[in-house]
Amino acid sequence: MLTRKQVELLSLINERMQADGVAPSFDEMKDALNLRSKSGIHRLITALEERGFIRRLPHRARAIEVLKLPEKMARSEPLSVIQGGARAAPPRPAGGMAVQSAGAMEVPLMGRIAAGTPIEAISEVANHIGVPGAMISSRSKHYALEVQGDSMIDLGINDGDIVVIREQSTAENGDIVVALVDGHEATLKRFRRTKGMIALEAANPAYETRVLRDDQVNVQGRLVGLIRSY
Known part of the structure; x- marks a missing residue:
């Protein structure tokens, strides 16, 4: 108890x-x-x-x-499986748990996303990956990206992890988002609006927070899940 x-x-x-x-x-x-x-x-x-x-x-x-x-x-409270699994195939739930009444659903794997220095925006589907149905909503569009870099490591997001993103163009303070910077650079960062500007915060003291004008940042989606292969 x-x-x-x-x-x-x-x-x-x-x-x-x-x-x-x-x-x-x-x-x-x-x-x-x-x-x-x-x-x-x-x-x-x-x-x-x-x-x-x-x-x-x-x-x-x-x-x-x-x-x-x-x-x-x-x-x-239905449990959402976040960790574990194999890439490009329906993930195996973490810790050997069974996912009941929530079969795997495929989402497009769009390539790589920088958790560090922003990289060129991703626009082409590289593959598809299965994710637990409990992780995503059928009412929204989702996609997956492979993390490149270590700027979000203090939030447990490591180089090589797969992040599952729900498509949306808005964000609340504290959300972890895919942000398109100046129309051509995509990065995974924590979103915060402050003093009329937008801060894209890293979770690694080795990286500085980027503070940008509102018109420089276009939110592409919000993190809803993480898949890690062991």
Whole structure:
């Protein structure tokens, strides 16, 4: 049986992974659970891992797999599989979990996206890839891109990962988006609007935030999932 705080943290991690494709930071967890220090989060994470609800991936910042949910939570919150799988084929769910009533759906794999210095915009379908149906909505268009670079590594997005993107032209502060810069450079960054400008934030201290005019940035989609091959 889980404590109330353990359930709250597990719910937070699961919701954020479904929404953003990555787990929240320890600071975000601490603030959400109204804890005074990150040591309390470490204890909760360890307890959830020991009980088999989550798994931490070694040597990857903020990389957490949700392996299962408590029965009550599972009935009300369908689990979206984010990690695991093979490229160009229907992914194998993380941790050996079965995806029920949510078969794999194919989305176009459009090529590579820079998580670093922006690269030339991607416009041609290179292949197709199967993703869990729970990860995407049939009401929206989606596509996949292979990550190139390490500027988003602190959010658990590594070089070589496949990101699943929902097509949309708008973004909220904090969203991880595919941004088209000056009409020809595409990059994967966190979106933030500030003082009439748009900031494209990296998640790696080695990269500077790019601050651009509104007319220089065209949002191409929002991150909804992450697929990693092992």
